[in-house]
Amino acid sequence: MLMKAINGAIRLLTVAWLLVLSLSAPAQAHVVQAGADLRVTQTFAAGEVTLVISGVSQVPSALRVAAEAADPVSLQLELRSLTDGGRSADSVRAGKESAALRVTHAGPHELYVRADDEVSVIPFRVLVPGSTPWTMVMDGAFLVAGLLLVGGVLAISMSRLLVSGASAAAAVAVTVMLLGPYLSPAQPGGAAPVAEPGRPYAQGRFSTLPALPATGTEFTLTLRLADGATGRPVDDLAVHHEAPAHLVVTSQDGAVFRHVHPLRTAPGVLAVRLSLPRPGRYLAYAEIERQQSGGQLLTGAFEVSGTAQPDVSVQEVAMPSLTPSAPVAGSPVTIEVATEGQIQLWLGMPGHLVVRSRDGAHLAHAHGTAAGPSALRFTLTLPEPGRYLVWVQYAAGGRLLTRPFTMEVDR
Ligand SMILES: [Cu+2]
Known part of the structure; x- marks a missing residue:
């Protein structure tokens, strides 16, 4: 009884x-935990680097940081714990051995990454079971x-x-x-408190230093992010497609194209060094995602002065096959592009496609699937008839290739 x-x-x-x-x-972004590495791509003047921060299953332990890059880049790393202020430093040469940093606490951390005189500060959380x-x-x-x-x-x-x-x-x-x-899974040690779900939006302001850059000369393009409600700096960017922000810069005529991943230099401040070969008006588009929110595209424009310089990033033109061969606005078109060499993943995807309307009012970013060992397939729908500028990007033979073409869309 x-x-x-x-x-x-x-x-x-x-x-x-x-x-x-x-x-x-809640869905976690910007965290490392055992078995889930954080991959963050950053564009330094010295070259583009993907930092791979490995998760740990306990603290204290060694936090491994590796760097992947097409060209050798030397990086100085410093890990700072925001919980107890603990610091640990090491250096790594991209493509070579990984660095081992000491992590003593779960929770919020900042990784300072220095390449020459540029520093990016990557915030992330260490989670342990x-x-x-x-x-x-x-x-x-x-x-x-x-x-x-x-x-x-x-x-x-x-x-x-x-x-x-x-x-x-x-x-x-x-x-x-x-x-x-x-039963619900364990909340890992070091996790952020559960926030009220919401969809905060950011306002973006682009600026250049100097205010009027000259062709062939390095300048800094800065994007300042402010919360649309409070006006405070936006510092909760989620890493999506291996970067906190994807920035596309095109000349108004479409002849010049850059796809870079700006450095977080301060809370709410993203910056990247560029050198552009032609004078005139440039359009900037930043793709961001705030935590607990959706994706957002922020746009801006700036001018470059001077005389035209030889473009070092001379691009060959892609020869795509379109289905249907005469695309129509509002209906899907499938684009197949033959690639040069075996496709490698870039930003976690086999292929990227950026499409811009001629006037720059519309910009979209699509991801492709591998259609066999040396072909990429993209499907997209364009909203309005007209001429579109398209750039296909993929990695092969350890290089990033950018192949442009134009596409007429009928009514
Ligand atoms: Cu990107």
Whole structure:
């Protein structure tokens, strides 16, 4: 009788816990945890680098940071914990060995990445496996059952109370163990507090230093991000497609194209050094995603003075095949492009396509699938008839290739 009552009460408690714990954890961005590396691509003047920050399963331990790049770039790294201010430094040469930084606490960190005189500060969280109340209940119940059984054996004659207690504890342990897969996962140590879900939007302001850059001369293009509601700097960018921000810069006529990944130089400030070969008006488009929010495209324009310089990034033209051969506005078109050499992943994807209307009012970014070993296929729908400028980008033979073409879209 007593045992049945205890068992019943414990089952009720378990069900109550289930209801309390059924809150699901939010999607995590900008975190590292065991088995989930964070890949962050940054464009330095010295070259584009993808930093690969490996997760850890416990703290303190060594946090591995590797750097992938087409050209050798030497990087100085410094890890700072925002929890206790702890610091650890190391250096790494892209493509070579990885750096080992000391991580002592879970939670928010900043990785300072220096290449020559440029510094990018990458914020991220270190997560380690946590435990939930129900895993502690299970472990505790197993312990109590074990102790009571041992106690019973030692007392030789197992009293009824001991047997009841032991079987009740065993029942709790087994119930929680069996229900384990259906319970909410443990909130890892170091995780951010669960924020109110919302869709904050950012306002972007582009500027150049100097204010009027000259052709063939390095200048800095800066994007300042402010929260649309509070006006405060936006510092919660999620890493998407391996970068906190994707920036496309094109000359108004479409002859010049750059796709770069600006450095976070301060909270809400993204900057990249560029050198452009032709004078005239340039259009800038930044693709960002704030945490707990959707994607956003921020646009701006700036002028470049001087005389035309030879373009070092001379592009060959792609020969695409279109289906249908005469695309129509509002209907999908499939574009297939033959690639030079075996396709390698770039920014986690086999192929990227950027399409811009002639006036620059419309810009879209599509991802392709590999159509065999040396072809890429993209499907997109363009909103208005007219002439579109298209750039296909992919990596092959350790190089990033950019292949432009134009496309007429009918009514
Ligand atoms: Cu990008």
